[in-house]
Amino acid sequence: xxxxxxxxxxxTDIQRRAKEIFERxxxxxxxxxxxxxxxxxxxxxxxxxxxEALMDELEDLRIDILAAERLASFDPxxxxxxxxxxxxxxxxxxxxxQ
Numbered sequence: 001x002x003x004x005x006x007x008x009x010x011x012t013d014i015q016r017r018a019k020e021i022f023e024r025x026x027x028x029x030x031x032x033x034x035x036x037x038x039x040x041x042x043x044x045x046x047x048x049x050x051x052e053a054l055m056d057e058l059e060d061l062r063i064d065i066l067a068a069e070r071l072a073s074f075d076p077x078x079x080x081x082x083x084x085x086x087x088x089x090x091x092x093x094x095x096x097x098q
Contacts, residue, residue, distance in 0.1 A: 008036055010035070032045060032050070
């Protein structure tokens with residue numbers, strides 16, 4: 001992981017300056033902090049919205065991979081017509097419009 005020195009912070013610094021660190025993250029002044037313990041990366045501190053965006057993107061990528069795998073193994077001969085699928089599950093057009 002490539003880390004800039006202005007992004008690193010020790011666990012001890014977090015304990016001593018937690019309020020300042022969280023204010024910098026919340027305000028957007030600091031994009032992230034890479035947390036070091038015994039000079040080893042142990043965590044990354046991100047704003048919650050950045051973390052949520054990363055998780056959303058990861059889920060989107062997982063869905064893309066699944067879709068690509070399904071398309072690669074799709075057999076058009078085994079496809080079922082929409083009307084046949086509705087009939088199989090006992091759904092009529094009136095119920096779909098609800």
